[in-house]
Amino acid sequence: MNTVKTVRELRAAVARARSEGKRIGFVPTMGNLHSGHIALITKATQRVDFVVASIFVNPLQFGAGEDLDKYPRTLAADQQKLLEAGCDLLFAPTVEEMYPDGMTGQTRVSVPQLSEGLCGASRPGHFEGVATVVSKLFNMVQPDLAIFGQKDFQQLAVIRALVHDLNMPIQIIGEPTVRAADGLALSSRNGFLSEEQRAVAPVVYRTLSQIADAIKQGERDFPALINAQIKQLEAAGMRPDYLEIRHALTLRPATAEDRDLVILVAAFLGTTRLIDNLHLNLDTPA
Ligand SMILES: Nc1ncnc2c1ncn2[C@@H]1O[C@H](COP(=O)(O)OP(=O)(O)OP(=O)(O)O)[C@@H](O)[C@H]1O
Numbered sequence: 001m002n003t004v005k006t007v008r009e010l011r012a013a014v015a016r017a018r019s020e021g022k023r024i025g026f027v028p029t030m031g032n033l034h035s036g037h038i039a040l041i042t043k044a045t046q047r048v049d050f051v052v053a054s055i056f057v058n059p060l061q062f063g064a065g066e067d068l069d070k071y072p073r074t075l076a077a078d079q080q081k082l083l084e085a086g087c088d089l090l091f092a093p094t095v096e097e098m099y100p101d102g103m104t105g106q107t108r109v110s111v112p113q114l115s116e117g118l119c120g121a122s123r124p125g126h127f128e129g130v131a132t133v134v135s136k137l138f139n140m141v142q143p144d145l146a147i148f149g150q151k152d153f154q155q156l157a158v159i160r161a162l163v164h165d166l167n168m169p170i171q172i173i174g175e176p177t178v179r180a181a182d183g184l185a186l187s188s189r190n191g192f193l194s195e196e197q198r199a200v201a202p203v204v205y206r207t208l209s210q211i212a213d214a215i216k217q218g219e220r221d222f223p224a225l226i227n228a229q230i231k232q233l234e235a236a237g238m239r240p241d242y243l244e245i246r247h248a249l250t251l252r253p254a255t256a257e258d259r260d261l262v263i264l265v266a267a268f269l270g271t272t273r274l275i276d277n278l279h280l281n282l283d284t285p286a
């Protein structure tokens with residue numbers, strides 16, 4: 001597996017693969033890779049002939065006071081994992097390579113409606129930063145398909161919308177969330193948790209599962225359900241940012257009549273913000 005750091009080298013390597021008739025798949029990441037990321041690479045190797053991954057901690061999607069500076073950077077270990085997973089090319093640019101003229105005057109891509117609320121409400125500008133960098137990366141790599149995790153459910157919806165609205169000929173694939181045995185969604189930010197916090201963290205997925213079970217059993221008083229579960233998160237020592245039931249396709253607040261639902265949560269454990277979600281389609285047999 002080759003690692004390239006410039007757009008020029010990236011384009012040359014992808015052009016070589018294209019000239020050999022290969023289909024290109026792309027997995028963008030921020031690095032510090034775990035089994036959730038590797039599942040996306042494995043999926044890509046099954047679908048295309050040439051897999052490109054990127055590692056770039058994108059300053060444009062971090063707000064003031066967020067964890068940009070302390071976000072884990074583990075390039076050597078990541079390269080080894082990508083190699084073992086069958087990745088063909090890693091693009092690991094610097095901030096200067098991605099934003100040579102700085103970020104202030106950078107053209108932005110914004111996806112209205114889907115970017116509002118949930119993580120968009122607590123992280124203003126976050127999805128504009130994500131949509132902008134993903135658009136730039138898509139233009140650099142020009143893949144046939146790109147793979148994202150369903151763990152970042154709102155992000156996946158935003159990216160599907162931007163590809164549709166900007167007529168990008170890229171198939172977007174969403175892959176299921178990879179979890180630890182106790183249910184905690186794998187995330188690079190789990191590494192920030194102390195041993196005691198790590199023991200508490202599975203309450204996030206338990207909360208989602210209990211809400212889903214109650215809905216499956218016919219509960220439709222969503223506000224009451226949410227309020228009870230927020231109390232449970234708080235009792236466990238978490239500080240909930242949001243816990244909501246939304247329509248899975250539009251992300252508008254769910255009504256009692258909706259059948260395709262997603263329960264989404266973001267909650268702080270100390271200073272670490274964890275997100276998770278559970279997709280519940282009442283018309284699909286369990
Ligand atoms: N547990 C997981 N299962 C499946 N996909 C995942 C998982 N965690 C992250 N991904 C996906 O990997 C891609 C890169 O995500 P990212 O590098 O931000 O990892 P992360 O572990 O989610 O980090 P963070 O701590 O920032 O949430 C995204 O498409 C994301 O949805």
Ligand SMILES: CC(C)(CO)[C@@H](O)C(=O)[O-]
Pocket residue numbers: 028029030056058061130133134152155
């Ligand atoms: C898609 C992404 C790589 C854009 O920086 C990031 O938001 C992530 O890792 O989910």
Ligand code: BAL
Pocket residue numbers: 030061062152
């Ligand atoms: N996985 C989402 C990237 C972020 O939290 O900035």
